Amino acid sequence: MKHNLNFIYNNWLVVTSVLSVVIIFFSLFSVTTPSMTQSTDKYLHTTAYLFLTFSASLRKPTNYILIFIYFVLFGIVIELIQPLFNRYFELLDILANSLGVFLAILFADFLRKYYSY
DSSP: OHHHHHHHHHTHHHHHHHHHHHHHHHHHSOOSOTTOOHHHHHHHHHHHHHHHHHHHHHHOGGGHHHHHHHHHHHHHHHHHHGGGGTOOOOHHHHHHHHHHHHHHHHHHHHHHHHHTO
């Protein structure tokens, strides 16, 4: 596990950039099935933003507030432009995204203390 964390720690900008592009793509272009439930969608939002935020939180622990603000604003901007791509703005998506960002910061902080980064 330490090796995987070292990879994320050393390549945090690449990991974050790639995940940002993936999230933008899946947020703006509909690739989900209509049978997906509302709760499943929110779990996906939370998980996506948890992974998106984790690498930056692991690498830049002194900037947790800025990291939180940046990734929450990233999610809000995506939600605001979704109607331009035949998608819908949902406040619950923003809340789920924010929860993912918060959990990632907590998890990264815990691992930094456990693995002494």
